[in-house]
Amino acid sequence: MKQDDWRSAFNSECERLDKHLESQRYFLRSTMGIASFLVIGFGALALFLLGSSISELKQEVITVAQAAVQREINTQADNASELAKIGRDLRNAKAIYEDSKAAIEALSYVKDAESIDERDPSGAYTRLSEIEAKYYQKDDIVPTPEDRAAALALLEKIIESSRAGIAEPNLIFNAAVSASRLNFHSQAVQLAVLAEYWQSTTAHRVLVAEFSHLYGRSYKFDGDEIKQDEGSPEDVRANSWKQLEDILVSMPRQESEQAYSRAFNMATRSRGAGSYEQLIALIEASLSAKPDRVTSYALANLAQLYSMQGDADWRQKYWETADLAIDKLREESPATSWYEHTLRDLLKSSDAISERDEMIKRLARIQPDNT
Numbered sequence: 001m002k003q004d005d006w007r008s009a010f011n012s013e014c015e016r017l018d019k020h021l022e023s024q025r026y027f028l029r030s031t032m033g034i035a036s037f038l039v040i041g042f043g044a045l046a047l048f049l050l051g052s053s054i055s056e057l058k059q060e061v062i063t064v065a066q067a068a069v070q071r072e073i074n075t076q077a078d079n080a081s082e083l084a085k086i087g088r089d090l091r092n093a094k095a096i097y098e099d100s101k102a103a104i105e106a107l108s109y110v111k112d113a114e115s116i117d118e119r120d121p122s123g124a125y126t127r128l129s130e131i132e133a134k135y136y137q138k139d140d141i142v143p144t145p146e147d148r149a150a151a152l153a154l155l156e157k158i159i160e161s162s163r164a165g166i167a168e169p170n171l172i173f174n175a176a177v178s179a180s181r182l183n184f185h186s187q188a189v190q191l192a193v194l195a196e197y198w199q200s201t202t203a204h205r206v207l208v209a210e211f212s213h214l215y216g217r218s219y220k221f222d223g224d225e226i227k228q229d230e231g232s233p234e235d236v237r238a239n240s241w242k243q244l245e246d247i248l249v250s251m252p253r254q255e256s257e258q259a260y261s262r263a264f265n266m267a268t269r270s271r272g273a274g275s276y277e278q279l280i281a282l283i284e285a286s287l288s289a290k291p292d293r294v295t296s297y298a299l300a301n302l303a304q305l306y307s308m309q310g311d312a313d314w315r316q317k318y319w320e321t322a323d324l325a326i327d328k329l330r331e332e333s334p335a336t337s338w339y340e341h342t343l344r345d346l347l348k349s350s351d352a353i354s355e356r357d358e359m360i361k362r363l364a365r366i367q368p369d370n371t
Contacts, residue, residue, distance in 0.1 A: 121161040125175055128154045132178045143182065155179050155187040162194040163226060169199035176207060185215040190226055193219045202255035205247050210262040213240040214269065241266070241278070248282055253293045257338040260298050267305070276309050297338035297345070299325035304349040318353070322346060323362065330366050 131151045135143050143151075158175045161167045167175075176191035189211045196204040212218040216233025218240070219226050229236070244263055251259050263282075267275040283302045287294045303321035306314050329342055343363070350359035 121158050121167040122171060124154045124157040124161075125171055125178075128158070128175065128178055132181055136181050148182070151182050152184065152187075155184055155191070159187065159190055159194070159226075162191065162198075163221070163224070165198065167194075169195050169201075169204065172198065173204055173207065176211065180211060180214075185211075186217065186228075189215055189217055190219050193221050193226065197221045197223075202247060202251040203258045206244065206259045206262045209240045209243040209247065210266055213237050213244075213266050237270070241275070245278075245282060248286070253295065256293075256295055257297050257341065260295075260301050261341075264301050264305075268308070276305055280305050280309065294328075295336075295338055296325045296328035296332055296342040299328055300342045300345045300349070304345065304352075307349060307353055315353075318349075322350075322359070326362055326365060 128151060131143075131147050131154075134147065135141055155175065158167060158172070162172045162175075172191050172195040176188050176195060179185075179188035179191055189208075192204070192207045192211045196208050208218075213236075216236050218229045218231075218236045220229060231239075244259075244266060247259055248256075248263060260283075263279055267279040280302065283294070283298055283305075286298070287302075299321055303318050303325060306317040306321060311317075325342060325346060329339065332339060334340075346359055346363065347356060350356045
């Protein structure tokens, strides 16, 4: 990865760190010596990027802090009350120093990302996965600025190796999903585009459509540079829905599960734009034109869409389609990738309409132990 590119991407995360700690040091602004210590402490980030070691940075921060404390004692400690005030300030400064020290130490992880061999992007993805595991599906835990900085550096490393054609397409795909889970929207779309460029499977194509639709931005890769397309978020979302329609019409049956799953996600996120109706129409058209290509999973999605659409005859349509899904499931092999997911989604949608017991009775037509 180019040094300048990394620094540019990392600068934005440094700003996040500075803002995070700014609120904690406001009360020291009247104490010039200690305020200077904090300013220099954050200025040490620049020295870090220029090659200073963590131990050197720690020593510099400690030295500056000690000098600031001595100045305060010499100039302000005229009486006991002043000494008491300085003591309180120093205790507050110590807490802030601990935050600052942790932030600087975390940068060693970021800097280490720069040393990862671009011929081995799996190392960067392994470290990214470790960060993701700390926060994914843990809504009560917010990623620290330090972890976000590290994740961003690792993602930029993976993007660079992906542009060079070094990373495996499936690794790029997984990194795109990780980027999305960590709320790095631009990197998520870029990685999805790169995965599709190197291996244009249905799963990779539909991920590009979903992320472009979700984040309202799209990119093109020409084999060398990756550039963001012009156009409003509304235009991007309209184009991504058209891409999805093309995928659903042309995809191989065996690759349809992820396509329908991500299409369902897109429809539920933008239901106000008539996407329920659009996806319903697409599945209905496929069922009419090529019924053998429509899987039980697609029918389970269609049944759920009818219930969520809520038309006057939704209940009738729901059960008619659910029965079609169950009948199709009886014909399909339990070894298909979507078999268990179809069962799960039928039970989930029946739960939503308080009809789980009825669904279990109907699923008994397959095998009682499948429920």
